[in-house]
Amino acid sequence: MKIAIIGGGLSGLSTSVHIRLLAQKQNKPVPNITLFEASDRLGGVIHTETLTDNHGRTFVIDHGADMFATAPSAAIDLCEQLGVADQLLRPSPLGRGAMIARGNRLIPIPEGFVLMRPTKLGSMLTTPLLSLSGKLRLLQERFITRRADSVTDESVGSFVRRRLGHECLNNIVAPLVAGIYTADVDRLSMAATMKPIWDMETNDGSLAKATLRRIRTGEDSTEQASSGARYEKFRAFPNGMKQWIDTLADFTGRENIRLATAVRSIVPLPENRYQLNVESDRDGQSTHEFDQVVVSTPAHVAATLLQPLSDEAASTLRSIPFASTAIVVMAVRRDCIKRLPTTFGFVVPPKENRRVLAGSFASTKFPQRAPDDYVIVRAFVGGVMQPEILERSDDEIVNVVRTELGELIGLDQTQSLEDITATVKVVRWNDAMPQYEVGHLDKVQQIRAAVESLEGLHLNTNALGGVGIAPVIAASKRTAERILK
Structure with missing residues (x-):
């Protein structure tokens, strides 16, 4: 099997690695993989x-x-x-954890506050980040009626105002969320970005009740000692994150990677195969045929490549800000x-x-x-x-x-x-x-359905979901599993 991977960022490299690992695990021949990267280096936004x-x-x-x-x-x-x-x-x-700016001071995030869920009430009641009225509003959360079952999505801002109050949103949650997504909380989708917390309201009725349940079961033992980003759950490479990219590239095989080689178009062939028209600084224009193609590029590049194959997938991709x-x-x-x-x-x-x-x-x-x-x-x-x-x-x-x-x-x-x-x-x-705005998951469903109709072609881009290294790698593993099913 000949596989083309378009894009040499984390998505493309980890997809290549997972294909090789999965083939070895299944005792199958390792596919012939060629990875195309338009720039002169690997890693994308990791460098x-x-x-x-x-x-x-x-x-x-x-x-x-x-x-x-x-x-x-x-x-x-x-x-x-x-x-x-x-x-x-x-x-x-x-x-120790992280802090929040207030005026010219940096104030610690309340201990046990994880994104938008307080797990230690005492620290919330003593933090200078909330006024007395803000703290009293926070205490009302367990009595707030949960949303109607007909509501399938909601902005982060709306959710937090409704459940925790505007002070908690403006003073604590908004900066934490902006630090991750660089987003507007009044447009950011709860269902797409905070699904576990979104589900807590559905399943437990309130975040307070969900927290009590998780404390009883031991699920919140780590969170209670943390605030904001849970740094004890992070790792890094001694020589920086490029060391991770180099590790993935070495396992892929440098001889299988084409740098400074841009894929200009994807042409469908009989028997669900594809021809790639590519252009490189060194070799000029050329064509190559593959059994499977993985598009792991930024969304705007993916939309251009998919346009002749699926107008719906391309136009919906372009609609993601x-x-x-x-x-x-x-x-x-x-x-x-x-x-x-x-x-x-x-x-x-x-x-x-x-x-x-x-x-x-x-x-x-x-x-x-x-x-x-x-x-x-x-x-x-x-x-x-x-x-x-x-x-x-x-x-x-x-x-x-x-x-x-x-x-x-x-x-x-x-x-x-x-x-x-x-x-x-x-x-x-x-x-x-x-930007995973309200309704983002509907767009993802439309794109996936359109791409799934193109047998042998796979889309793996962070526009579909998963800001962060771990979610990107998880998506790459799922792509590899679909290819080798």
Whole structure:
């Protein structure tokens, strides 16, 4: 069997790896896989840069994700299958969770608060993030009538206002959700992004009742000791996340990967086979025939490739909105940050009217990322709520971020940027974050139904669902299973 995989990001590479692993497990011949990547490198939005300055100091800088979740287990399971799990780093035990900006202060997320579900009532009643009325409103949650069975979706904003109150939404949930999806909570789909919590209301009647049940069964033992992102459930590679991409590429076989080779069109052939018309910098135009084709590209590229095959799939893909972001990465002298928190990062509520959406301290999470006297700070800007900042130059964005970090963590404003940093980078990701708006699952169903009618062709893109490394790998495994069924 000859299989083409279009796209050399995490989706495409992990699909290739899962096909090989599954074929070996089933004692089947390993298919002949060719992976096409239009750019000159693999990994897509996962990329790591290792910098050594004039003084011999080394900094490991991730341009995108700098770690992955172990729950769901798809990513850690694949690491174990490939024999690299013992190389993984755990976040430093010296760091503590995350914080939320309020004015010029960073306030800890209440202990036991996981995205939008409080599991420790005491911490919610003592947090300065909520007023007395906000806390009293939170206590009413268990008495709020659950939604009607006829309601199949709802925005995150509507759900949280209804169940927990507007203060909890604006002060805690909105910044946490924005830190993950760079989204507008009043458009983001509960059913598509927060299905477990959505189901708690359905099955238990309230989040409070669901929490009590989970405490009794031991399901919430870890959550109660966490707040915001559950950092104890994350892992990273010593040399940055590019090490993960290299591992997947090596298992795929570098000889099977065609870099700087763009697939221009997919042409159906008799007997459910496909011809790919490709163009490469080195070899020019050529055609290749395959038994199975996996499209693992960004949604807009996938829509163009699918247009001649399924107008419904292509048009529905194009209707899924995307957000752009930028990350300002600074390797800052530790003595130039007056109020460096011991947490791994922070998020900023939209109501604060700041340009920085969130920040993380990569070298606090993983001290191996920088020398002891430096801190790698990553600040995130843009997203669906503030796209206009991305129209500014890199220097302008850096200046805005520097000013706000001065207010939030005491970053030195008196010396030149060159004097307080070893490196500063602005990494832009255009149209990289799919927005799972209310009704998104209906679109996914339409796209999947249209693609399933094209026998031998498979679509695996994060536009369908699964922001994050583990969900992408889980989707890739399902794609491999469909191919080898």
